[in-house]
Amino acid sequence: MPILLSGETRVVVQGITGGAGKFHTGLMRQYGTQVVAGVTPGKGGSLAEGVPVFDTVLQAREATGANASIVFVPARFAADSVIEAADAGMDLVVCITEGIPALDMARVKNLLAGKKTVLVGPNTPGLIAPGLRCKLGIMPDMVFSPGRIGVISRSGTLTYEAVDQLTRLGLGQSTCIGIGGDPVVGMAFLELLERFEADSETDGVLLIGEIGGNQEERAARFIAEKMTKPVAAFIAGKTAPPGRRMGHAGAIISGGKGTAADKVAALSAAGIVVAPTPADIGVAMKKALEGRRQ
Secondary structure: OOOOOOOOOOEEEEOOOOHHHHHHHHHHHHHOOOEEEEEOOOOOOOEEOOEEEEOOHHHHHHHHOOOEEEEOOOHHHHHHHHHHHHHOOOOEEEEOOOOOOHHHHHHHHHHHOOOOOEEEOOOOOEEEEOOOOEEEEOOOHHHOOEEEEEEEEOOHHHHHHHHHHHHHOOOOEEEEEEOOOOOOOOOOHHHHHHHHHHOOOOOEEEEEEEOOOOHHHHHHHHHHHHOOOOEEEEEEOOOOOOOOOOOOOOOOOEOOEOOHHHHHHHHHHOOOEEOOOHHHHHHHHHHHHHOOOO
16 A cells, blocks of 8 residues: 555645645646545635635535645645644645744644644655555656655655656656655654555665755664665755755754765665765665665
């Protein structure tokens, strides 16, 4: 079963009448995603992209049986939208919105503790299961292909580049997940590695990290101690100067920690094939599957 998604995934789009929400609802439906409802307060009873719109997520869930939500809501309202979806009983919430204050996300993380809802994002391109023809996100689905490689990434654009390389090498994907580039996110590398390790439809995992934080180092320890499946990786931000944010809000080297060199060293020590450049990501995954080490 693809990670977090299934043939029963029924999606509600929060912010469906906004520009991004409406546009990507159309693309998700074209790909095959079961988008069954939208939510925009005050516009209940209308239609958007042929989808019924409700005033609240709870109304949408009760009327349609939706079990997943994707958030295209402005940053100042996005945290409350995630909480609303969790309170309505959604199994999965994907938050595309960027620019949400870290303090707001810390509040969300605290409120989600103990709930069944899992959060992907914020500031994420979403996730996709090519074999299911199901995506909750904004990624260009034409580069993805069905297969048995799991992908977890902190970078949206690097995900597309890496997946294109995998597809060209004949390495299709089981599930691809962008965890988001903010300092405080929902699901991180560790939780998803655990799921991919247990997934019978995944033979290997590609991990795309970047400078800042310690997610990659924690992932390396888990891979060394618990993973039986081959893992390849790439770390972005090798040329970033300390103390300066590069791209993502979470991509900042602080106190001399979280550098690309630290992360590459930790991953390599765990027996992970680390691609030296973005152009080598697909080849690194192929080497990992073949059991070779750089």
